[in-house]
Amino acid sequence: MNHRIEDIERQRLAALLKAEKINDLLATLKEMPTVEVADFISEQDETTMVWLLSLFEPQQQAFIFTDFDEELQLKIIKSLDRKELAILVTNMHSDERADLYQNMSIEDQNNLLPYVPKNIRENILQLSSYPESSAGASMSSDFATVTINMTLKEALDQIRKDAPTKETIYYIYVVDEDKKLLGFVTLKGIILASPTETIGNIIHEDIVQCNVYDDQETVAKQIEKYDLIAIPVVNNENQLVGIVTHDDALDIMREENTEDIQKFGGSEAFDEPYMDLPFFKMIRKRGGWLTVLFLSEMLTATAMGYFEKEIARAVVLALFVPLIMSSGGNSGSQAATLIIRAMALGEISLKMWWKVLRREIMSGLVLGSLLGIIGFLRIFLWSRFSDLYGPHYILIGMTVGFSLLGIVSWGTIIGSMLPLVLKRLGFDPAASSAPFVATLVDVTGLIIYFSIAILILNGTLL
Amino acid sequence: MNHRIEDIERQRLAALLKAEKINDLLATLKEMPTVEVADFISEQDETTMVWLLSLFEPQQQAFIFTDFDEELQLKIIKSLDRKELAILVTNMHSDERADLYQNMSIEDQNNLLPYVPKNIRENILQLSSYPESSAGASMSSDFATVTINMTLKEALDQIRKDAPTKETIYYIYVVDEDKKLLGFVTLKGIILASPTETIGNIIHEDIVQCNVYDDQETVAKQIEKYDLIAIPVVNNENQLVGIVTHDDALDIMREENTEDIQKFGGSEAFDEPYMDLPFFKMIRKRGGWLTVLFLSEMLTATAMGYFEKEIARAVVLALFVPLIMSSGGNSGSQAATLIIRAMALGEISLKMWWKVLRREIMSGLVLGSLLGIIGFLRIFLWSRFSDLYGPHYILIGMTVGFSLLGIVSWGTIIGSMLPLVLKRLGFDPAASSAPFVATLVDVTGLIIYFSIAILILNGTLL
Numbered sequence: 001m002n003h004r005i006e007d008i009e010r011q012r013l014a015a016l017l018k019a020e021k022i023n024d025l026l027a028t029l030k031e032m033p034t035v036e037v038a039d040f041i042s043e044q045d046e047t048t049m050v051w052l053l054s055l056f057e058p059q060q061q062a063f064i065f066t067d068f069d070e071e072l073q074l075k076i077i078k079s080l081d082r083k084e085l086a087i088l089v090t091n092m093h094s095d096e097r098a099d100l101y102q103n104m105s106i107e108d109q110n111n112l113l114p115y116v117p118k119n120i121r122e123n124i125l126q127l128s129s130y131p132e133s134s135a136g137a138s139m140s141s142d143f144a145t146v147t148i149n150m151t152l153k154e155a156l157d158q159i160r161k162d163a164p165t166k167e168t169i170y171y172i173y174v175v176d177e178d179k180k181l182l183g184f185v186t187l188k189g190i191i192l193a194s195p196t197e198t199i200g201n202i203i204h205e206d207i208v209q210c211n212v213y214d215d216q217e218t219v220a221k222q223i224e225k226y227d228l229i230a231i232p233v234v235n236n237e238n239q240l241v242g243i244v245t246h247d248d249a250l251d252i253m254r255e256e257n258t259e260d261i262q263k264f265g266g267s268e269a270f271d272e273p274y275m276d277l278p279f280f281k282m283i284r285k286r287g288g289w290l291t292v293l294f295l296s297e298m299l300t301a302t303a304m305g306y307f308e309k310e311i312a313r314a315v316v317l318a319l320f321v322p323l324i325m326s327s328g329g330n331s332g333s334q335a336a337t338l339i340i341r342a343m344a345l346g347e348i349s350l351k352m353w354w355k356v357l358r359r360e361i362m363s364g365l366v367l368g369s370l371l372g373i374i375g376f377l378r379i380f381l382w383s384r385f386s387d388l389y390g391p392h393y394i395l396i397g398m399t400v401g402f403s404l405l406g407i408v409s410w411g412t413i414i415g416s417m418l419p420l421v422l423k424r425l426g427f428d429p430a431a432s433s434a435p436f437v438a439t440l441v442d443v444t445g446l447i448i449y450f451s452i453a454i455l456i457l458n459g460t461l462l
Numbered sequence: 463m464n465h466r467i468e469d470i471e472r473q474r475l476a477a478l479l480k481a482e483k484i485n486d487l488l489a490t491l492k493e494m495p496t497v498e499v500a501d502f503i504s505e506q507d508e509t510t511m512v513w514l515l516s517l518f519e520p521q522q523q524a525f526i527f528t529d530f531d532e533e534l535q536l537k538i539i540k541s542l543d544r545k546e547l548a549i550l551v552t553n554m555h556s557d558e559r560a561d562l563y564q565n566m567s568i569e570d571q572n573n574l575l576p577y578v579p580k581n582i583r584e585n586i587l588q589l590s591s592y593p594e595s596s597a598g599a600s601m602s603s604d605f606a607t608v609t610i611n612m613t614l615k616e617a618l619d620q621i622r623k624d625a626p627t628k629e630t631i632y633y634i635y636v637v638d639e640d641k642k643l644l645g646f647v648t649l650k651g652i653i654l655a656s657p658t659e660t661i662g663n664i665i666h667e668d669i670v671q672c673n674v675y676d677d678q679e680t681v682a683k684q685i686e687k688y689d690l691i692a693i694p695v696v697n698n699e700n701q702l703v704g705i706v707t708h709d710d711a712l713d714i715m716r717e718e719n720t721e722d723i724q725k726f727g728g729s730e731a732f733d734e735p736y737m738d739l740p741f742f743k744m745i746r747k748r749g750g751w752l753t754v755l756f757l758s759e760m761l762t763a764t765a766m767g768y769f770e771k772e773i774a775r776a777v778v779l780a781l782f783v784p785l786i787m788s789s790g791g792n793s794g795s796q797a798a799t800l801i802i803r804a805m806a807l808g809e810i811s812l813k814m815w816w817k818v819l820r821r822e823i824m825s826g827l828v829l830g831s832l833l834g835i836i837g838f839l840r841i842f843l844w845s846r847f848s849d850l851y852g853p854h855y856i857l858i859g860m861t862v863g864f865s866l867l868g869i870v871s872w873g874t875i876i877g878s879m880l881p882l883v884l885k886r887l888g889f890d891p892a893a894s895s896a897p898f899v900a901t902l903v904d905v906t907g908l909i910i911y912f913s914i915a916i917l918i919l920n921g922t923l924l
Contacts, residue, residue, distance in 0.1 A: 031668045033688055160654055169650055170632050170691075187649060188631055192622055206493045224716070226495055227709040229632075229691065246708040247689040250715065254686070257719045258803055261726070265799020265896065266792055274804035275814075279821070283828050286796055290870075293792050294833050298840060300784035305850055311780050315773050318780040322762035322787055322904055329791070330728055330755050330897040334748055337727020341720055342736035352737075359741070366745050371756050378760060388767055408752075434727065434896040435792040442784055 013040055017048075026055055034060070038067030050079045059164070062091035070103055071276065077108065086115035089124075093167055095140035095248070098127035127242075135219045136212035138252060139233045139242030142167045145175050146199050148182060153195040159187070167245055171230050174203050179239040181232055183207050209234055212241055216252045221346075223249040260344060263428070264337065266293065266435035293435050299443045300325075307450040314461040316389055317453055320400050321446070327371055327404055328411035328445040329438030335360055335415030336437045340429050343419060353420050357413070364412030368405040376401035392460050399456045403449040410448065411441040475502055479510075488517055496522070500529030512541045521626070524553035532565055533738065539570065548577035551586075555629055557602035557710070560589035589704075597681045598674035600714060601695045601704030604629045607637050608661050610644060615657040621649070629707055633692050636665050641701040643694055645669050671696055674703060678714045683808075685711040722806060725890065726799065728755065728897035755897050761905045762787075769912040776923040778851055779915055782862050783908070789833055789866055790873035790907040791900030797822055797877030798899045802891050805881060815882050819875070826874030830867040838863035854922050861918045865911040872910060873903040 009032075016025040029037050041052050041064065053061055053076070065073065065088060077085055077100075089097055089112065101109060101124050113121050123141060130136025144166045146155045155172070163169050172190075174182045183205040193202050209232045210219050223231050223246060233242040244252075259269040268285040270277055277285075304311070304321075311318050339356065342348040348356060376397040383393035390396075415437045419429035454462055471494075478487040491499050503514050503526065515523055515538070527535065527550060539547055539562075551559055551574065563571060563586050575583050585603060592598025606628045608617045617634070625631050634652075636644045645667040655664050671694045672681050685693050685708060695704040721731040730747040732739055739747075766773070766783075773780050801818065804810040810818060841859035845851050851858050877899045881891035916924055 031666075033668065033670060035688055156653070163650060163654055169653075187653070188625060191618070191631075191649070191653075192625055204493075206495065206498075208495060224709070224712045226497055229708070246691070246712075247686070249712060250686045250708075253712065253715060253719075254807070257715075257723075258807065261719075261723060261799055261803045264723070264726070265803075266796045267800060270800070273807070273809040274800055275809060275817070275821075279824065283825060286800075286825065287829055287832055290789075290792055290796065290829055290833065291836065294785075294789055294836060297785050297788045297792075300788070301781050304781040304784065308777055308781065308850075311773075312777045315770055315777075315780075318773050318777075318783070319763050319766040319770065321780070321783055322766065322908065323756075323759050325784055325787065326759045326762070326791075326897075326901065326904055327752075327756055329788075329900065330752055330759075333896055334728045334752065337723055338729060338732070338736055338748075341723045341727075345716070345720065345735070347735040347737060355737070359737075362741065363745060363748065367749055367752055370749055371752065374753065374756060388770075434795055435788075438788065438791065438900075442788055446784065 010040065017044075022055070030056075030060075034063045035067045038064045042068055042072055046075065046079060050076060054084075058087050058091045062088055062093075066092055066096045073100055074103060077104070082111065082115045085112060089116055090120050093140055094123055094127060094142050095138065095167075095242075098124055098137075102128050130212060133216050134212065135210050135214045135216055135233045135244060136242065138216050138219070138248050139212070139244050140167050140248075141242050143230070143232070143240070143243040144169050144172045145240065146172050146185070147176070148174050148198070148200045148203065150199050151195065152190050152193055152197050152199070152202070155185070155199055156190055156195070159190075167243065168230050171228075171243075173232055173240055173243075174199055175240050178237075181207065181209060181234050181238055181240040184232065207232065210244075211236070216244075217256045219244050220249040220252040220256070224253075260340070260430040263430040264340065264433050266290070266433040289433070289435070293439050296439050297442060300446055303443055303446045307446075310450060310453065310462055314453075314457065316396060316461070317399075317450070320403075321449070323375070324400070324403050324407055324449050325442050325445055328407040328441040329434075330411075331364065331367055331408045332411035332415035332437040332441040333434035335363070335412045336419060336434065339416045340419045343423065343429050348420075350420060350424055353417070356416055356420065360412050360416040361409065364409030365405070367412065368408030371408055372401040372404040375404045390461075392457070395456055395460055399449075399453045402456070403452045406448045406452065407441070407445045410444060411437075414441055414444075471498075472502065479506075484517070492518075492522075496525045497529045500526045504530055504534055508537065508541060512538060520549050520553045524550055524555075528554055528558045535562055536565060539566070544573065544577045547574060551578055552582050555602055556585055556589060556604050557600065557629075557704075560586055560599075564590050592674060595678050596674060597672050597676045597678060597695045597706060598704065600678050600681070600710050601674070601706050602629045602710075603704050605692070605694070605702070605705040606631045606634045607702065608634050608647070609638070610636050610660070610662045610665065612661050613657065614652050614655055614659050614661070614664070617647070617661055618652055618657070621652075629705065630692050633690075633694075633705075635694055635702055635705075636661055637702050640699075643669065643671060643696050643700055643702040646694065669694065672706075673698070678706075679718050681706050682711040682714040682718070686715075722802070722892040725892040726802065726895050728752070728895040751895070751897070755901050758901045759904060762908055765905055765908045769908075772912060772915065772924055776915075776919065778858060778923070779861075779912070782865075783911070785837070786862070786865050786869055786911050787904050787907055790869040790903040791896075792873075793826065793829055793870045794873035794877035794899040794903040795896035797825070797874045798881060798896065801878045802881045805885065805891050810882075812882060812886055815879070818878055818882065822874050822878040823871070826871030827867070829874065830870030833870055834863040834866040837866045852923075854919070857918055857922055861911075861915045864918070865914045868910045868914065869903070869907045872906060873899075876903055876906075 013025060013028060041049050044052065053064060056064065142165055144159055144162050146158060159169050159172060170187045171184050173184050176182055183203040184207055185199055185202050189202045208222055208226045210222060212233050212235050219231060230243040230245045232240055233244060235241050262269050266289050268288060270285060339348065379389055379393055379397035379400055383389050418437060422431055423429045475487060475490060503511050515526060518526065604627055606621055606624050608620060621631050621634060632649045633646050635646050638644055645665040646669055647661055647664050651664045670684055670688045672684060674695050674697050681693060692705040692707045694702055695706060697703050724731050728751050730750060732747060801810065838859040841851055841855055841862055845855035880899060884893055885891045
């Protein structure tokens with residue numbers, strides 16, 4: 001649906017609601033995708049929301065409710081009585097239900113559990129028991145299964161019966177009497193074969209699967225690699241306990257990318273939308289890293305202290321400190337980003353460190369020469385028109401030029417190797433953020449600059 | 463398949479190949495997912511690769527070939543004669559085929575076209591004609607259609623017939639005689655209803671769709687929002703011309719995230735894996751931005767030049783320049799990352815600029831105070847043990863402290879507002895990279911620092 005139609009529809013819906021033409025309104029809403037219905041309902045006041053929701057069948061109510069954002073979900077469950085809440089929760093998909101449960105206050109959790117059927121209660125507690133960011137935490141237990149001896153006709157009958165409560169019936173999993181996963185069949189495979197064949201004839205036994213404790217990012221990558229609609233999740237006994245679906249993979253990838261980007265910007269991962277995160281929680285996530293970086297960056301003041309005499313003798317040296325430092329920082333964070341991303345995409349592995357280093361040393365030398373030459377020319381040409389840099393401007397130009405070559409090369413090497421080192425030590429490579437790399441390069445950069453200055457200017461300015 | 467099994471399987475396959483047990487090898491390979499087969503084949507030498515590939519049915523060959531990376535695909539087509547190549551290309555999915563075609567040299571393209579059937583040739587040229595990054599460029603034309611008057615039995619018969627060449631038969635599109643899109647039905651819907659009903663009875667008419675010229679990122683976001691297996695793509699006459707599937711959405715999202723991250727690190731988007739990009743092409747992509755930043759950063763030398771007299775009089779001021787600059791840069795790039803990501807996720811829109819600004823001014827003041835106090839204490843405490851900072855250390859501490867407050871606030875404001883301003887001007891917000899923000903903040907930061915220094919130290923050190 002394109003945006004123009006959407007706006008017109010929205011106005012029409014608002015008009016129907018205002019005119020209290022409830023039957024027309026409901027008929028229109030029932031034709032729309034649930035996420036659009038959820039959008040529309042969530043724009044109303046709370047009483048209207050709860051009332052509109054109550055007009056739908058319990059199953060539809062649950063789907064619409066699932067499309068509300070977390071905050072709104074928690075608000076709405078407060079307006080429902082225990083019985084209504086139990087019905088709603090019972091009709092939700094198992095993964096969404098477990099998420100909701102985990103977002104509820106302990107008080108609300110305790111209020112809810114006694115009112116839902118025993119099997120739902122156990123399912124909620126089971127799915128809530130897996131560690132955060134594991135396959136178990138993102139999986140749904142609403143998968144369709146068949147057994148290997150069924151004919152395709154029998155299988156199809158069972159799938160028809162089960163379909164309304166399943167997340168997908170396009171992949172159907174074949175399990176034995178112990179629930180152990182044997183393979184899978186596709187609905188397409190069933191449709192294409194003769195109804196008298198058995199599941200055993202069309203089963204795919206070489207199945208891509210994951211363990212309930214696998215990291216969710218690994219799971220999303222499997223779904224991506226094999227172009228799956230869903231991936232089965234097994235426990236340590238190889239029993240099928242859940243599925244992670246293609247739409248979960250998109251959510252997981254978006255979440256992981258957000259974390260990487262936030263870390264890379266020198267902040268802890270937010271875990272919540274920017275606007276929703278309480279102010280002081282946000283300050284803690286941002287302030288922590290900024291403070292660590294600040295404390296490390298204090299070393300620059302110490303390093304500069306060592307060269308105080310040189311600066312006093314040739315103040316002109318101080319003028320280029322910001323330029324030199326920032327060039328090292330920029331080239332370092334550029335290299336770090338490229339390598340972190342290439343690692344996340346699986347283009348670079350630890351084993352390739354030497355290839356990467358070689359390529360980055362070359363890059364550093366070329367980029368450093370480029371900036372070094374520009375820096376030298378700037379000072380050389382400027383000195384034709386001004387005597388800001390005094391009579392030794394060529395030597396100063398050389399100092400700045402060679403320092404840039406050294407610092408850009410150094411920044412590039414540090415920036416590219418730090419993510420690999422962090423990975424090797426078992427840390428998240430994305431923690432080698434732009435600010436972190438810049439800080440590392442700053443201190444060493446100053447030492448490089450002043451050492452080259454002493455070497456070149458010794459006997460003239462120094 | 464978990465990694466342990468994968469390795470064992472790989473060794474077994476290699477052993478079978480070495481022992482020339484071709485039937486056993488082929489039997490094993492045919493059970494495996496094509497992407498695993500492609501992995502195995504791509505590890506062999508070129509002659510073996512082409513020979514192994516030739517053992518499969520044409521359809522399977524095309525699927526395995528599709529799973530090779532771009533470089534290998536281009537290498538292999540050189541080893542095939544024109545007829546083999548034409549068969550391979552004819553059997554590929556339309557979107558993969560068009561991608562291959564676009565990656566081929568003009569000479570290879572001209573060699574290929576006369577040998578493929580007319581309808582395939584037209585299809586290739588059609589799909590290759592859409593602008594890069596548009597829905598048209600990522601769509602496949604292998605979708606299943608039915609007409610509205612068919613009974614479900616007739617529809618199912620047609621789907622069975624069409625299935626082998628279609629990317630998905632789980633969503634089937636309903637079109638009229640002009641190919642105009644009327645709606646869609648799901649295979650699930652067909653299976654669940656009685657075979658004597660008509661498509662018209664179960665059609666979903668309120669369909670989520672996109673235009674061939676829509677940006678691929680928008681399309682991927684629609685797939686994500688509505689949890690779709692595929693989204694139909696129509697031309698300006700509302701005729702169905704293609705579908706973009708859930709696995710394309712994952713690829714698009716990964717590609718767009720990579721671009722954002724690379725830009726954010728202060729580099730142009732690479733468009734190719736890190737290791738595959740030719741060295742000098744990479745240098746161009748990295749050197750361009752580094753040079754622009756370097757030229758802007760030269761303003762710091764100019765700014766420092768204005769305060770040369772102050773530095774000469776109080777060299778101690780120069781010692782804190784790196785610390786102060788980096789704090790502004792760090793807080794700026796932190797704020798920029800958070801805002802860019804929140805915009806990409808749709809959490810923040812331009813309309814909310816004032817809310818964001820208010821929140822960031824508060825953040826800047828709190829974070830700035832934090833660093834300012836630490837900075838002051840560092841100088842204050844250090845001076846108990848050393849007289850590096852001379853008798854006016856309290857005034858110097860105050861200069862540094864207030865400068866940090868000012869610069870961190872300023873960095874935070876610039877960092878958070880720049881992405882919004884770029885967006886408003888029609889640029890990509892991700893272009894407000896960490897280095898770009900740092901550079902902007904550096905020059906202004908120096909001016910803030912020295913102005914505060916003159917204010918506080920006037921009459922003592924200055």
